Amino acid sequence: MTMLTYKKAGVDINKATGFKTKIKALVRKSFRPEVLKDIGGFGSFFSMPKNYKDPVLVSSTDGVGTKLKIAILAHKHDTIGIDAVGMNVNDILCTGAEPLFFLDYIASGKLKPDVLFDVVKGINDGCIEAGCSLIGGETAEMPGMYKEGEYDIGAFCVGVVERKNIIDGSKVACGDVVIGLESSGIHSNGYSLVRKVFTKNELIRMSDELLKPTRIYVKPVLGLLKKYPRSVNGIAHITGGAFYDKISRILPDNINVRIYKNSWVVPKIFRLMQTKGIIEDKEMYHTFNMGIGMVLIVKPEFTKMIIAKLAEFRLKAWVIGEAIKGKKEVELI
Numbered sequence: 331m332t333m334l335t336y337k338k339a340g341v342d343i344n345k346a347t348g349f350k351t352k353i354k355a356l357v358r359k360s361f362r363p364e365v366l367k368d369i370g371g372f373g374s375f376f377s378m379p380k381n382y383k384d385p386v387l388v389s390s391t392d393g394v395g396t397k398l399k400i401a402i403l404a405h406k407h408d409t410i411g412i413d414a415v416g417m418n419v420n421d422i423l424c425t426g427a428e429p430l431f432f433l434d435y436i437a438s439g440k441l442k443p444d445v446l447f448d449v450v451k452g453i454n455d456g457c458i459e460a461g462c463s464l465i466g467g468e469t470a471e472m473p474g475m476y477k478e479g480e481y482d483i484g485a486f487c488v489g490v491v492e493r494k495n496i497i498d499g500s501k502v503a504c505g506d507v508v509i510g511l512e513s514s515g516i517h518s519n520g521y522s523l524v525r526k527v528f529t530k531n532e533l534i535r536m537s538d539e540l541l542k543p544t545r546i547y548v549k550p551v552l553g554l555l556k557k558y559p560r561s562v563n564g565i566a567h568i569t570g571g572a573f574y575d576k577i578s579r580i581l582p583d584n585i586n587v588r589i590y591k592n593s594w595v596v597p598k599i600f601r602l603m604q605t606k607g608i609i610e611d612k613e614m615y616h617t618f619n620m621g622i623g624m625v626l627i628v629k630p631e632f633t634k635m636i637i638a639k640l641a642e643f644r645l646k647a648w649v650i651g652e653a654i655k656g657k658k659e660v661e662l663i
Contacts, residue, residue: 349443349469353450357464360457364430365465374466376431376488384493388427391486392417396521397541402479403530404537407445410483411452412459413518416544417569418487419460420624423548424565424580426497426555427489429462435484436469439476449483452543460548462487495555499564499580499627506563507633508577508587508651510594511550511640513623515542519570520617527607539599547624550643554636561636564627568619575616577625577660586656587627590663593650597621615662627653 366375394413419429457464564580
């Protein structure tokens with residue numbers, strides 16, 4: 331009789347342990363002073379920053395969706411981790427929060443250490459860019475759940491904001507100006523449609539463009555909030571649901587936002603997809619960011635100063651709309 335082992339069942343514990351040891355030195359590069367323990371324990375320890383008088387914790391969890399399919403198809407895994415960070419830290423940034431620490435969950439059918447190292451390196455690079463610490467995670471090997479070579483990423487982020495500085499959109503008023511912040515490309519939403527538009531060979535050939543990582547807006551936006559603390563009334567991260575769903579989420583019941591589609595140059599990749607897929611304009615602006623990854627709704631007197639401040643971070647921004655009387659809707663004209 332053949333003796334069964336966990337390894338014969340498809341899970342190699344020793345390989346997983348070796349991978350975790352390899353990444354320890356890597357993730358320490360993202361550690362803030364508040365990190366109290368190295369990774370590898372049953373829980374991660376992080377002390378509250380001392381410069382907050384009335385701190386409120388803000389959390390987010392998200393993944394990167396079917397963009398992973400293209401990374402796997404193209405055998406390019408070094409940027410997908412940045413997407414995982416960007417999707418989470420940009421979300422909590424919409425409240426004015428500073429990201430503190432980050433955890434990831436990576437599941438695969440069979441552990442491929444080189445692939446997972448690239449993914450974790452991307453996550454760590456994203457954390458460094460966002461100023462937060464990668465303090466823990468989980469790599470799960472689950473044969474039978476995923477096809478050969480497939481994996482999935484989930485992530486979790488915690489940040490902090492001073493209670494009096496919370497941004498929730500409740501102060502958005504008629505006459506406020508909508509500023510659009512340039513995206514780095516498609517970011518991490520709409521890829522089920524992207525994969526319908528392009529053939530397999532086209533996805534591989536265009537993988538450098540399609541796998542551009544989600545832009546992380548933390549340092550530019552926190553920089554302007556510090557410089558002009560009462561200037562921004564609302565922030566929306568333009569992800570799934572895009573302009574229609576994400577901006578309306580932060581509006582008061584009596585306010586609409588009007589977006590002028592000709593106020594910025596839409597990147598070529600979006601126009602290519604629209605033409606090739608024969609996709610209506612409304613569908614495009616309801617699915618993709620169209621070159622605008624984040625929206626700030628600001629008091630009009632701060633408009634020029636905010637755009638100038640963002641330019642110091644080499645981040646392009648445009649006035650793309652305005653807040654008007656309405657009923658919590660977004661108009662694109």
